[in-house]
Amino acid sequence: MNVPAIRVMIVDDSAVVRQVVKQALAADPSIQVIGAASDPLFALEHMKKQWPDVIVLDIEMPRMDGLTFLRKVMSEHPTPVVICSSLAERGSDAAMKALSAGAVSIITKPTMGLKQFLEDSSNDIVQAVKAAARANVRHLGGGLAAANQAAVSAAAVRPKLSADAVISASPGGGLGSGAGMVRTTERFVAIGTSTGGTQALEAVLTRLPAVAPPIVIVQHMPERFTAMFAERLNSLCAIEVREARHGDRVIPGRALIAPGGKHMMVARSGAQYTVEVVDGPLVNRHRPSVDVLFRSCAKFAGRNATGIIMTGMGDDGARGLKEMFDAGSPTIAEDESTCVVFGMPKEAIRLGGAAQVLPLGRIPEAIMQSARGG
Incomplete structure (x- = not known):
């Protein structure tokens, strides 16, 4: 059975960028470049036909900037968009605006040595396009903040290490100290997410009252973002x-987001929890x-922590959620219906780590329920 090629439109005012990106994408048989335009207005004319x-x-870009074009596309015909911009390199404000407007991912390009960079990063560009093609953007045009984009830069293929590289498991494969811990009034929620997570987190956190339980979050995101x-x-x-700092208390009414480029774990001191922000592979x-965070929750909190895994590509966090489940933690996976990419939650469900499967709209209620020990 032949799978249709991914049709791609390149919109960039640089002839060099258009040429190099087109060559990189065209070299992959699963991708078809249907056009390359020097500005959004030319692109729109072409896209009316295909x-x-x-x-x-x-x-x-001239005539219409990329952010305006992005918002127009997302409001009229939601389509996965990969931002490839030097603005994202010089400062993350423009990149965050693009992500908020609905971009699926960001590739930062330098202002110098552009041609060489693009040639060296051709695999990253191809992988970013393939990942974007799998994104679920059907809700974007309606203005729903349920789930629509990710701040994940394309990454080169690297050796895949487990959480063992940063934190050891409890004796018995996660059933150690966490499972035996007595419930305390110090309960918290741990959330892990990736592709689609920026808007998914916004949808969840903006619906929580000031008295919400403590929350610790890993969102796959580069440094500075x-x-x-x-x-x-x-x-x-x-x-x-x-953004979390090493030694921060995990307290009600506060959500701590792991810094890009660092791992974050929870630690227990008496009846209190803090976060550790550490380097590591x-x-x-x-x-x-996410696996590192979730393992620390299983090891040091057990039933005192609720684990939630949301939209994301790959399987990071799936094993960690299973460890939390085995340690007695209430666990939740986001339902496929609201995920941009049903990768991480799907794997967690497959491993038997999710006690509940909930659509995004019900997760805030579940967080508040966790504070009551439900």
Whole structure:
């Protein structure tokens, strides 16, 4: 059975970028470049004749800037968009605006040595397009913040390490100290997400009251993005949201987001919980890794922590959620119906780590229920 090729439109005012990206994508038999336009207005004319499955888009362009074009596409004909821009390299403000508008992923390109960079990153570009083509963007045009994009840069294939590289499991494969811990009033929620997670987290956290239980979060996101993402959520939410710092208390009304480029774990001191922000190798090709966070929850919190895995590509967090489940934690996986990419939750469900499977809209209620020990 022949699988249709992924149709791609490239929109960039640089002839060099159009040429190199087109060559990189055309070299993959599963991708068909249907057009390359120097600005969004030319692209729209072309796309009226044949609509692409994925758009590779620059931000700085003549006649219409990329962000305006992105918002127009998402409101009229939601389509996965990969941002390829030097603005994302110089500062993350434009990149965060693009992600908020609905971009699926970001590739940062330098201002110098552009041609060589694009040639060296051709595999990253191909993988980003393939990942975008699998994204579920059917809700984007309706303005729903349920789930629509990710701040995940394309990554080169690296050795896939488990959480063992950062934190050892409890004796008995996760059934150790966590499972035997007595319930305390210090209960918290651990959330892991990736592709589609930025808007999914916004949809969840903005619906929580100021008295919400403590929350610790791993969102796959590069360095520099997490602080700005946390600041944006903090401006929208009743709870405090910020990038985690080593030693931060896990307290009610606060959500801590793991810094990009660092792992985050919870630790217990008496009846209190804190976070540890540490260096370490990539786990499941990610840093921060959801598996690292979830394993620490299983090991040091057990039934005192609720684990939630949401939209994301791959399987990071699936084994960790199973360890939390085995340690007595209430566990939740996001339902396929609201996931941008049903990868991480699907694998967690397959492993038997999810006690409940809930659509995104019911997760805030489940978080508040967890604070009552439900």
